[in-house]
Amino acid sequence: ATLDDVRAADSLKCGVNTGLVGFAAPDANGVWGGFDVAVCRAVAAAVLGDATKVEFVPTTGQTRFTALASGEVDVLSRNTTWTFSRDVDLKFTFTGVNYYDGQGFMVRKDLGVSSATELDGATVCIQTGTTTELNLADYFRANNMSYEPVPIETNAEGQQQYLAGACDAYTTDVSGLAATRATFEDADAHMLLPEIVSKEPLGPLVRHGDDQWADIVRWTLNALIAAEEYGVTSANLEQMAAGTNNPEINRLLGTEGDLGAMLGLDKDWAKRAIAAGGNYGEIFAATIGEGTPIGLARGLNAQWTQGGLLYAPPFR
Amino acid sequence: MSAISDETEQSFRLSMLLYDTRYRSLTIQVIASIVIMLSLSWLVWNTIQNLQSLGKDFNFGFLTQRAGYDINQRLVEYSSESTHGRAALVGILNTILVAVLGCALATVLGVIAGVLRLSKNWIVARLMGVYVEAFRNVPLLLWILLIFAIMSESMPQPRDFREGGDASMLFGSIAITNRGIYIPTLEWGAGSNILVAVFIASIGGIWAFRRYARKRQEATGEILPVLWVSLGLLILPSALFYFILGRPVSVLYPELGGFNFSGGVHLRNSLIALWLALSLYTGAFIAEIVRGGILAISKGQTEAAFALGLRPGRTMRLVILPQALRVIIPPLISQYLNLTKNSSLAIAVGYMDVRSTLGGITINQTGRELEGMLLLGGFYLVLSLVISGAMNVYNSSVKLKER
Amino acid sequence: MSETHANTVSFVRDTMLPEQEPPVTERGVVKWVRENLFSGWLNSILTLLSLLAVWQILGHILPWFVNSVWSASSLTECRQIRDQVLGSDASSACFAVISDRWQQMLFGFYPNDAYWRPVLALILFGAAIAPVLFMSVPRKLLAFTAAYPFVMYALLWGGTIWGPLMVAAGFGIGYVALGLAGRAAGTLVGILAAVASAVIWWLFLAGPVAGVLASALPIGLEPVPSDDFGGFMLSFIIGITGIILSLPLGILLALGRQSNLFIINKFSVIFIEVIRGVPLIVWLFTASLLLNYFLPPGTNFDLMLRVIIMVTLFASAYIAEVVRGGLAALPRGQYEAADSLGLDYWKAQRLIIMPQALKISIPGIVNTFIGLFKDTTLVVFIGLLDPIGLTNSIRASTDWNGIYWELFVFVGLMFFVCCYGMSRYSQHLERKLRTDHR
Amino acid sequence: MSELASQREIDRSQMQISEEVAIQISGMNKWFGQFHVLRDINLTVYRGERIVICGPSGSGKSTLIRCINRLEEHQKGRIVVDGTELSNDLKNIDKIRSEVGMVFQHFNLFPHLTILENCTLAPIWVRKTPKKEAEEIAMHYLNKVKIPEQAHKYPGQLSGGQQQRVAIARSLCMKPRIMLFDEPTSALDPEMIKEVLDTMIELAEEGMTMLCVTHEMGFARQVANRVIFMDQGQIVEQNEPEEFFLNPQSDRTKLFLSQILGH
Amino acid sequence: MSELASQREIDRSQMQISEEVAIQISGMNKWFGQFHVLRDINLTVYRGERIVICGPSGSGKSTLIRCINRLEEHQKGRIVVDGTELSNDLKNIDKIRSEVGMVFQHFNLFPHLTILENCTLAPIWVRKTPKKEAEEIAMHYLNKVKIPEQAHKYPGQLSGGQQQRVAIARSLCMKPRIMLFDEPTSALDPEMIKEVLDTMIELAEEGMTMLCVTHEMGFARQVANRVIFMDQGQIVEQNEPEEFFLNPQSDRTKLFLSQILGH
Numbered sequence A: 001a002t003l004d005d006v007r008a009a010d011s012l013k014c015g016v017n018t019g020l021v022g023f024a025a026p027d028a029n030g031v032w033g034g035f036d037v038a039v040c041r042a043v044a045a046a047v048l049g050d051a052t053k054v055e056f057v058p059t060t061g062q063t064r065f066t067a068l069a070s071g072e073v074d075v076l077s078r079n080t081t082w083t084f085s086r087d088v089d090l091k092f093t094f095t096g097v098n099y100y101d102g103q104g105f106m107v108r109k110d111l112g113v114s115s116a117t118e119l120d121g122a123t124v125c126i127q128t129g130t131t132t133e134l135n136l137a138d139y140f141r142a143n144n145m146s147y148e149p150v151p152i153e154t155n156a157e158g159q160q161q162y163l164a165g166a167c168d169a170y171t172t173d174v175s176g177l178a179a180t181r182a183t184f185e186d187a188d189a190h191m192l193l194p195e196i197v198s199k200e201p202l203g204p205l206v207r208h209g210d211d212q213w214a215d216i217v218r219w220t221l222n223a224l225i226a227a228e229e230y231g232v233t234s235a236n237l238e239q240m241a242a243g244t245n246n247p248e249i250n251r252l253l254g255t256e257g258d259l260g261a262m263l264g265l266d267k268d269w270a271k272r273a274i275a276a277g278g279n280y281g282e283i284f285a286a287t288i289g290e291g292t293p294i295g296l297a298r299g300l301n302a303q304w305t306q307g308g309l310l311y312a313p314p315f316r
Numbered sequence B: 001m002s003a004i005s006d007e008t009e010q011s012f013r014l015s016m017l018l019y020d021t022r023y024r025s026l027t028i029q030v031i032a033s034i035v036i037m038l039s040l041s042w043l044v045w046n047t048i049q050n051l052q053s054l055g056k057d058f059n060f061g062f063l064t065q066r067a068g069y070d071i072n073q074r075l076v077e078y079s080s081e082s083t084h085g086r087a088a089l090v091g092i093l094n095t096i097l098v099a100v101l102g103c104a105l106a107t108v109l110g111v112i113a114g115v116l117r118l119s120k121n122w123i124v125a126r127l128m129g130v131y132v133e134a135f136r137n138v139p140l141l142l143w144i145l146l147i148f149a150i151m152s153e154s155m156p157q158p159r160d161f162r163e164g165g166d167a168s169m170l171f172g173s174i175a176i177t178n179r180g181i182y183i184p185t186l187e188w189g190a191g192s193n194i195l196v197a198v199f200i201a202s203i204g205g206i207w208a209f210r211r212y213a214r215k216r217q218e219a220t221g222e223i224l225p226v227l228w229v230s231l232g233l234l235i236l237p238s239a240l241f242y243f244i245l246g247r248p249v250s251v252l253y254p255e256l257g258g259f260n261f262s263g264g265v266h267l268r269n270s271l272i273a274l275w276l277a278l279s280l281y282t283g284a285f286i287a288e289i290v291r292g293g294i295l296a297i298s299k300g301q302t303e304a305a306f307a308l309g310l311r312p313g314r315t316m317r318l319v320i321l322p323q324a325l326r327v328i329i330p331p332l333i334s335q336y337l338n339l340t341k342n343s344s345l346a347i348a349v350g351y352m353d354v355r356s357t358l359g360g361i362t363i364n365q366t367g368r369e370l371e372g373m374l375l376l377g378g379f380y381l382v383l384s385l386v387i388s389g390a391m392n393v394y395n396s397s398v399k400l401k402e403r
Numbered sequence C: 001m002s003e004t005h006a007n008t009v010s011f012v013r014d015t016m017l018p019e020q021e022p023p024v025t026e027r028g029v030v031k032w033v034r035e036n037l038f039s040g041w042l043n044s045i046l047t048l049l050s051l052l053a054v055w056q057i058l059g060h061i062l063p064w065f066v067n068s069v070w071s072a073s074s075l076t077e078c079r080q081i082r083d084q085v086l087g088s089d090a091s092s093a094c095f096a097v098i099s100d101r102w103q104q105m106l107f108g109f110y111p112n113d114a115y116w117r118p119v120l121a122l123i124l125f126g127a128a129i130a131p132v133l134f135m136s137v138p139r140k141l142l143a144f145t146a147a148y149p150f151v152m153y154a155l156l157w158g159g160t161i162w163g164p165l166m167v168a169a170g171f172g173i174g175y176v177a178l179g180l181a182g183r184a185a186g187t188l189v190g191i192l193a194a195v196a197s198a199v200i201w202w203l204f205l206a207g208p209v210a211g212v213l214a215s216a217l218p219i220g221l222e223p224v225p226s227d228d229f230g231g232f233m234l235s236f237i238i239g240i241t242g243i244i245l246s247l248p249l250g251i252l253l254a255l256g257r258q259s260n261l262f263i264i265n266k267f268s269v270i271f272i273e274v275i276r277g278v279p280l281i282v283w284l285f286t287a288s289l290l291l292n293y294f295l296p297p298g299t300n301f302d303l304m305l306r307v308i309i310m311v312t313l314f315a316s317a318y319i320a321e322v323v324r325g326g327l328a329a330l331p332r333g334q335y336e337a338a339d340s341l342g343l344d345y346w347k348a349q350r351l352i353i354m355p356q357a358l359k360i361s362i363p364g365i366v367n368t369f370i371g372l373f374k375d376t377t378l379v380v381f382i383g384l385l386d387p388i389g390l391t392n393s394i395r396a397s398t399d400w401n402g403i404y405w406e407l408f409v410f411v412g413l414m415f416f417v418c419c420y421g422m423s424r425y426s427q428h429l430e431r432k433l434r435t436d437h438r
Numbered sequence D, E: 001m002s003e004l005a006s007q008r009e010i011d012r013s014q015m016q017i018s019e020e021v022a023i024q025i026s027g028m029n030k031w032f033g034q035f036h037v038l039r040d041i042n043l044t045v046y047r048g049e050r051i052v053i054c055g056p057s058g059s060g061k062s063t064l065i066r067c068i069n070r071l072e073e074h075q076k077g078r079i080v081v082d083g084t085e086l087s088n089d090l091k092n093i094d095k096i097r098s099e100v101g102m103v104f105q106h107f108n109l110f111p112h113l114t115i116l117e118n119c120t121l122a123p124i125w126v127r128k129t130p131k132k133e134a135e136e137i138a139m140h141y142l143n144k145v146k147i148p149e150q151a152h153k154y155p156g157q158l159s160g161g162q163q164q165r166v167a168i169a170r171s172l173c174m175k176p177r178i179m180l181f182d183e184p185t186s187a188l189d190p191e192m193i194k195e196v197l198d199t200m201i202e203l204a205e206e207g208m209t210m211l212c213v214t215h216e217m218g219f220a221r222q223v224a225n226r227v228i229f230m231d232q233g234q235i236v237e238q239n240e241p242e243e244f245f246l247n248p249q250s251d252r253t254k255l256f257l258s259q260i261l262g263h
């Protein structure tokens, strides 16, 4: 089973993007950081007790699924859209959604376009190997518009093409667009069009058939989300772990019952996962939130209590 | 011929399998084929097992399914409603297009650079040396990326061509933008058939004239100015009829409309960057081949021709080139082969060649890695076998006769 | 001297003329310029055009270089410095990205405190390759050359040294088996026995034995996972291992292609043609997408190793053609002399044919290596972080987002220096071989 | 022929030709594809005999010689060398090759090995002689061919005549019982021919069984027991040298002799 | 020299040397870079004269010959060939080149053309002769050099001697008034030298003006009117052949003659 393999290797192999600002990128010391990366670290912390025991495997849009299917990675956390065919036909198990996204368009303000429906005849940059190109084709077809796709391999290239004006619009997931826009020298000259042409629930996924492992990843993610809901942060974690009068928190942090054992882990698994990078909200804020250059608002990714979609099932 | 030794009656012993030259090769081959068969079947068996455990099958049915994605450059009808098979065809045509264009330009660049590298002009020779070394010693991928970047970074955007923009069309008809180059096309109006017929006829005329000139030289020794007459024949009658027929062919200039230029032919940046990079890179290798070919023809040949009173131009045409070509063409063709294979680097600039359609998006959307890669590999293999087959035919036809 | 006439032909010079300086027009800068730059109207035009082109290009590039900023921690800072010093419309390179990330460009994510390992491996590579390239180096060093791949593995990947040692032991066992069985029953049987025993050792015994030894005597360096490899180090490793491992395979294929045994010949031909007929990038995708299909269910080894396997197969087809050229260049007499002395096929190959054929092939091998080294950049498409892949990752960090040319210039220069050096060397070798043969 | 050689003129009657058969060829035929190169060759060579083979170019002399140590395969008939029949059996071939030395027109020394290594190669790898011993043997024979001082040079540094003598020494190091020579002097400059012939004469004096394709008629006169004349793949005439040269029987022989002696 | 040639021994006194000047070289100097190759050369060649030039290697013989048809450019002095001065004028150069034939040491036949095409190339493209006529002329000269049957072979299929004779025929097809030979026999095997020399002797008999760089002293004795000895880029001695060989004046000439006649 994957859990045993990971324990035996004493390191979690985690597939990430080769480089997407805010989501996964190595720093000058080669330490990976980012929103997707944080999920891996949390899983590693939960399973191995050490958030640094992760081996990051950079994957491209083309290679990611094979990497997972062949066992080259144990979990793929690479802004991957959860779709029917990927789940069912390609034989993967999506363990949840860590980011609710949708495909949008970014254009220069001075292009004079305020809606995607005005993009007839435009040149559009897209990243290949993603669901984006299918959505794009469908959207323009449905609206009876023509367009000129400019396929590109990586976000870095897409950004460069777009900035140079080689395409009128750049389309990818809104999070990516925002992240990209944030780094522009003149970010204000660009805008995201209001239309969201697709649903893009992004989440970590694992191979089909190893339910225990899928559960571990799923509930680690849920633990991060729940922790935010219950107000468990890396700052008050120790204090909360000492015991609170909220039994849900107690169960989550292992002070009460032994949920960990059911997963094949120990009691403190969720505590460690949260300690790794904080709860969902902290991770968001640290990597892509409004305080960072990327500056994404929580939007759909707020807790259900705040009007968002994040809704961790109960820990009981 | 058969081995008719006296000792054939000698009884067969097992050790003869190893120590008898007649059986030994048989033994080795049998063992080799068993090993090869075993390893092949091992691979196939593994594959079947793996496919099974992944719940996949092996079939090419996906080729007839809807592709669902768009391709910007298509030489045949294609839309996102077409099948994956058709997408593969579009990709194949795109690969062949860039390969053919690349081979042509690379040859031109290579010949020019190769000849200039031998030039007595110091600075020109040096410059060509720099060109050749720079391109030969830096990975092609980097050149593709660089040229692509130059194309998209330093060319004007289409909107710069608007009123008040700071870009203008070249000769009023060619728009070089950072989305590619828009060149005019021809529109064939009424009467253009006649024009085409005239043009074809004048090509026939050139051919006839060349024959006549050769006959005449053989008969009288007079040398007619074939080149100039040919050029005249090529241009004049067509030009004459063009005006007589009331200008049936008009040029359709690219015009700025909406976001982009429309009308004319759009050569996309991806195509141009790939084309230029492949040509410049391969051109550098061809330059070395051409240089080597010319140097291989000994100085003695030129001197002998000069001593006979032949002018430099004729010496080149009658003595040096025919010999140099024999040396040049075989490696030249293997460069063509390399260029064709290297065109698969289209991936770097998003040019939709066969690797990007069949071997890229299609595989990615359908999860048919095995089938897709097999088809892709098969396509390249057939292509290179055809090219190298042609080379072998050529080689054997021009081999110098020796004692 | 006076005019001579048919009837008064005889003439004898009593004082020899001294050597004279050529006329002014025939020497010095004037002549050089006239002959090399302006020897005709065409040449003059070419010269002027070239000068113009050089001027244009330098005019664009030089200021960019000269104004470059070398120390800053992000692109924004670079731009600030530029704005302060030169004004915002000046063109200026931001090479600060190189000073900031050069370690990554060279070593990928290899642990900082272990940089000495790849460096040492490279130096040792120099020592290992020397006896192959330079005939004057003592032949004894060839033993080190043979051991080098294992040393390199142990150095770079670290971990217990018993693993590579046990793999190496397999070769030793094979060799012993070859000796024993070969003496008893002939070379052919010997080779079969050697291959069989080595394979059995690797498959069934090496692992457990290594495990036991490792737990008994844990020596070795800190292990470094393949994912930490990147940058030029990755290019070098793939290139060097590819070429080293492909040599034996390439030689076998070349022999196979020369062989008159039908099946072996055809197999070699098909293998070589298939490999050479399909672009490397397709092979790399095969390595990353398909190789796992071909291996027994459950096997899984890392991408880099798979890439190395593919690259090795790929290079071996090219090496085979190079070696075939070397074999074809040997006169038939060498084979006959070996035969008539009673040497069998393998001994003749090993002692007589290969040493000579390989020597002739070295320039070709070096050229193949250059090609392979350049082609290692293609691994970026399957997610390995080679120098070009790293430029993407670096640009993906918020600090350096948007930087472009500087990274490419750096990568390009590095490649140029390495490849140009090697190609110079191979040209030198070719010239030397040509004179050797006369 | 040089004075030196003539001083050493070999008394032919004195030489010990045993009744023992060294090579027995009977009814041997060979084809190259459709082309019948050797036709019904019958030849018995006794131990200690020195046979010179001559004939016009293309008559099959080289091919005959090369069949004897199986550099070419014959298709019909038998060849028995030293009691071992040449068949497809590799062991027999190996045995015969290590007992039969061969010297080629173009020396075929191994250019990547020193002279000494050239000579010790086969003893070490075929005879499994210890290296030291092999080197002693090699030096012995290099002494014999008078170039011990060149032992550590490479073939490329030697003159043609020296190279050919090394080639002879190399063969001798295998202590062969029979030596085959295929036009050993025809690639040499005139000055060097003598050196090589002298070496061969010395060998002959020691009673080595020799088959030599050569057009050096002086050599044939001086050392051969028998001269064989071949034409069109057949043995046309064979005789003692005196008889052969003074009194050739067949017309072809006469024509041939007039040509080569005439020039 | 062969018997045949000596039978045809040319009576030198009989030959018609007109007073007409074929080549006039005066005060000619040439440098290769800093190196002074030809120093103050003065030479008049009359129509019908046959001049042999000899001298040590590197003395500038080839360069002198090559200056005459402008394969090398001279830097000082005048060269007048057949009344036309060699200057930078392309027309003059063309004129002179089509009147002066040259035969090189290494034949320099065009390997991609048949023998016949080699011979007709220049007549057709320079003289504008009709093809048929050019072929007739070519066959005439091929007959003269005794290889008409090889007309449709390629140069690679011919022996060295045959190739050199083709080279001579090729030059003759342009009906030159002067022939230059640059060591025409030095790349040939001894048997082939004779064929080529015979052809040259025949040419000489017909009164062709010839300048020949050669070390074939037999040839010089037999056909030359004058022998010129060059050293260090200068004409050191010139004389009639008899005198030159029997009674050399300068020390250098003596040394040189002793070397080449001695071996």
Ligand SMILES: Nc1ncnc2c1ncn2[C@@H]1O[C@H](COP(=O)(O)OP(=O)(O)OP(=O)(O)O)[C@@H](O)[C@H]1O
Residues within 6 Å of the ligand: D032, D035, D037, D055, D056, D057, D058, D059, D060, D061, D062, D063, D064
């Ligand atoms: N490998 C071969 N394949 C086909 N024909 C061959 C081969 N070797 C030799 N021959 C032909 O066999 C004939 C005899 O050749 P062989 O070399 O034995 O002649 P030879 O008497 O040694 O002549 P020479 O004096 O020129 O060496 C020749 O006609 C030659 O062309």
Ligand SMILES: Nc1ncnc2c1ncn2[C@@H]1O[C@H](COP(=O)(O)OP(=O)(O)OP(=O)(O)O)[C@@H](O)[C@H]1O
Residues within 6 Å of the ligand: E032, E035, E037, E055, E056, E057, E058, E059, E060, E061, E062, E063, E064
């Ligand atoms: N193209 C050249 N550039 C420089 N030096 C040259 C050139 N050609 C010849 N030389 C030099 O000029 C000198 C005379 O050369 P030339 O070939 O005329 O001598 P030669 O008398 O014909 O000698 P040989 O008998 O060897 O042919 C030699 O020292 C030679 O090295």
Ligand SMILES: [Mg+2]
Residues within 6 Å of the ligand: D061, D062, D063, D182, D183
């Ligand atoms: Mg022979």
Ligand SMILES: [Mg+2]
Residues within 6 Å of the ligand: E061, E062, E063, E182, E183
């Ligand atoms: Mg000369």
